[in-house]
Amino acid sequence: MARARVSIEELLLRHRAIDEEQLQNARQRQEKTGGDLGRVLVELGYVTEELLLRAQANQLGIPFVNLQKEPPPRELAAALTAAVCGRFGVIPVSGNLENKLLRVATSEPTNLERIAMVAQASGFRIESAAATAASIEKAIKQVFAQPAPPSRPAHPAPPAHPAPPAEPGEPGEPPPPPLPEIHPQPDDLGDRVARLENLFDGAQFAALLARIERLEQVGERDRRMLNVLGAVLLELGFISREELLKRLGRD
Numbered sequence: 001m002a003r004a005r006v007s008i009e010e011l012l013l014r015h016r017a018i019d020e021e022q023l024q025n026a027r028q029r030q031e032k033t034g035g036d037l038g039r040v041l042v043e044l045g046y047v048t049e050e051l052l053l054r055a056q057a058n059q060l061g062i063p064f065v066n067l068q069k070e071p072p073p074r075e076l077a078a079a080l081t082a083a084v085c086g087r088f089g090v091i092p093v094s095g096n097l098e099n100k101l102l103r104v105a106t107s108e109p110t111n112l113e114r115i116a117m118v119a120q121a122s123g124f125r126i127e128s129a130a131a132t133a134a135s136i137e138k139a140i141k142q143v144f145a146q147p148a149p150p151s152r153p154a155h156p157a158p159p160a161h162p163a164p165p166a167e168p169g170e171p172g173e174p175p176p177p178p179l180p181e182i183h184p185q186p187d188d189l190g191d192r193v194a195r196l197e198n199l200f201d202g203a204q205f206a207a208l209l210a211r212i213e214r215l216e217q218v219g220e221r222d223r224r225m226l227n228v229l230g231a232v233l234l235e236l237g238f239i240s241r242e243e244l245l246k247r248l249g250r251d
Helices: 008-014 020-033 037-043 049-060 074-080 082-088 112-122 133-144 189-199 202-215 220-235 241-247
Strands: 090-096 101-106 125-130
Touching: 008 020, 008 037, 008 049, 020 037, 037 049, 049 125, 074 082, 074 090, 074 101, 074 133, 082 090, 082 112, 082 133, 090 133, 101 112, 101 133, 112 125
Parallel strands: 101 125
Antiparallel strands: 090 101
């Protein structure tokens, strides 16, 4: 004849985890609120969840698992899937995938209906182990956490080239655009005028003339550039000497 299974409250009393008064208080609370007596003892603070689960594991003849010391195998968890683990609050701790057998840790080892639902949802034969709810939740997050993408080394921006020192000129005035290079050729004046017209449109030419007027007011270096530019324009026939002297205020 099979021996009757010892109840959780009797087991806790034997190990002096609770006393008679605490047990009576828990039973009175259970009559009012319902629920599992062991969980009522936890809610009242008489025992910890781990102590209760260890007692239930002893009662059922199943292992109690410390998931921090024994992390669940990733391949087994992946076979059960994150959806099933999260829905039922379980995590595989051992098993054989070829034989479709998994042992899962649960914080409700006495809830046989839940274990049957895990088996139905997963297609595996399921055996139970006990573990705290917090440790199962943490294990699920760790096992199914997405690996962080590899960090890409930041490409440093190319070093900025230092701006050339400002030339003497009017305060706050931007430097003039660089002049196109003109290489005199031994040909007639008409060809050179045609090439210069290709380099400058009307607006650019007018801007050059305005720049000549401003250059007269700046330093010696710009004066030398003014003389060179004026000589080029005179030689190519873009302006007469009288007009140039008038623009420069040298009447």
